[in-house]
Amino acid sequence: MATKTYRARIVQISPRLGAALERTHYLFAEALNQMVRRYIDMRKGKYGQECKKLADIMLTRSNTFAHGVMDQLTREISTSGLTDEWVDLARAVHKSHGPLFLQHDGFAEVDGVMLHTKRHGKVSPMPGRLPVNAKFWHQVCDSASAFLKSNNELLENWRQGRKEWLQEKADWESANADFMRFWNGSYQEFEETCEIKRKESQALEGQKVVEKKRHRRDRGKRMSRWHLWYNWVITHPEIIEWRNRAKAAEFRPVPPTVHKKIKNKYPRQDKHITKFLDWLKENNPELKALDSRRRFYVRNYLRFRRPPTLTLPSANKHPYWFTFELNQFYKNVDFDKGSIQLLLVDETEEGSWFFRWFDAKIQCDPRLRPCVRAGVFATKGRYPPYIGGKVGNKLNRPAERPENRKAGYAGAKLVLNKRRKELFFTVIEQDCPRKVSWKKTKQRTCRGDNVFAKDGSQIPLKVMAIDLGIRHIGAYVIAEACRNRGVWDISWQHKGITGRHAVPGLKEIRQHDRQLRKARSQRGKPVQGEESFIELQDHRTNMADDRFKKAANTIVELARQYDVHLILFERLGNLSPTAFDERWMNRQLRDMNRRQIVDTVKLQAREFGIECLEDISPWMTSHICSRCFKPGWRFSIKRKNPYGERFTRKNCRDYGYPVWDTGGHLFRCPHCEYKCNADINAACNVAAKFFGLWSGLDGLKRDQWVYTWQENQPKTFDAKKTFLEWALDVRNRKLMGDSPF
Ligand SMILES: [Zn+2]
16 A cells, blocks of 8 residues: 655635635644643643543554544543443543533634534534534544654653663763762862852852752853862862872972963953963863863763653644545545535634535646546556545555556645645555565575465566666666576576666765855854754755655666566675775765665555565675676776877777776676676676575685685686786777777
8 A cells, every 4th residue: 555645736715715724724723732732631630540541541542542532531421332441441530520521512712712513413603602523523632642642752762862871871970980989079079169159259249148959950061160160179189189190299280470471461360260270281181181071971961951842733833734534524526627625614794603615626736637547557557546435444455456456535634835725635556466475495595486476386587686876876687587496597688777867966965965064164163953054955955855766766667667576675784885985975875875765665666566675785796797706807997198198189089998996887707708887797796696696605705716816826817917918908009999898
């Protein structure tokens, strides 16, 4: 099942419709806000212990469950015949406290209007009251619990992080026992002295002497009492004995000459005291060590970490969008013609609110339109056509056959902003049947042995192996393999490199990163809570997203075009970065590129029944020849330099000469003369590994390669020497054929 969101813009909005849209959103957001607060009150125990317990249960279960409980709690008589722990609780709450509030009396008040559910059928509009249908009420309850649950999750993450942090702190404290002795001993004395000094000066000024209520959390974060600290240090030289590396007698106070000099230069106390301290630190290494330890401790372990705050939903600042449910809040939608009916809150001339059906015009994404969907499905199989009615669980399972796929649409989220009013339709599409299944087999030699067709037979397996690259999206190879007497026969059907001009390269993204870093460093110290270079940052983020999506799309399209069963990726491992990408490619960016593309491909391929494997070992894939499975070489072509080579420009136009480069983009096998792009070779090897063709190579070490140039090894074929001679020949124009290779 693939869930997608397509948008449709509401157009030709009359003032009345516009006002009704705004009003509906406002009403929902306000009601939600009040309901969230009610849930919080319940959890805090405002309505009694049982209610608190109930709220805790509600927030651990599904949203539908939560609104079911809320529904029970707010009726006149509890009606449920179910037997469950929560039902007893709800009944107990109902018995002891009566209903929490009566939903048909009012569950929220917005601008003096009471929102309530309808008890008996139709209600005519009344000033000060707005009857809503059950779905609206349910949605308010649902969304409130969803809102709180997501916040709880955030808080849980924070708690987890804090737990680790506390553990780290305890570890550090036990590892630095000598420092902690100082911190809890002498440093406490200093704190007390400060406290006495403070009280003395308060008394001296004739102020009321106040006790400090508690320690400041950031105690010692900034030494705002430098002069006290300085005085204390020079009267307590024994603190440099903190780890028994120096004697108190070795303490060097600021000599009078320096003292005078600094004081003349900086007459203000807040300036010269810090200079004295600097001097002390320079000349007393133990004091310096102590101070750096103190700074580290304060910075890393005393700073208070704030939990995430709960921001209540509101109509304007933190909107939570209302979802129109099919047949409840919207109906008769025609995506081809662009018409829809919406149930919105209207206002009578007297100013009382009521729900009414509005006709609206929409301009929708072509992918929503049945004619486009059916057309594309017939030719490309991309968007399955709709079935009528409610979707339910009908589309959860894959279709029987690809041509039977169906789709359905469900809720539409109303999103308003200054410029446009839009509906975001949720479209649910059925998956294609899965192409292969995995089964255990005896005498397994490789992972390919575990793949079977749906009926259990071994099929000629078609795979696409990809080696993701930097300059382009990646090199791919389509391989078809048949199993003959326990060995897979591979035939390479297609090899190539994918990449479109429309896909932004990693290089461009990297460039923006560099720009950002440079600009930020020029701007100076960052201000906390303030963003800088928002536009460039956004541009960079969008560009990266664009790349990942387009790349994943291209790969999936390719897989569908060749009708493959499996897509193979290399595992993201500790690939040693080559000199080439180490130089100008941020490793982190490359890893992110890979992770994002693989995740997106996985998600998209499932829809077409294509399986995705991402854990093929990348070991040596780019160094072994994919034809004869012997070690080969990577190199690149250096462009000829007409000046350096004393050739005419015309003679230098055609070729360069090869240069050894472990990250070179070309590959040559000295054993079978196979030449190709290094990335394509790597992709071939990924497929070969999957089919177990590498079994003879296990445990191969670099220094056991046949063509090693170590003296004590028997030389069968010295590839490096051969190649260098060959390269030299090319360079000396002795062997200039049609092509250098
Ligand atoms: Zn070879």
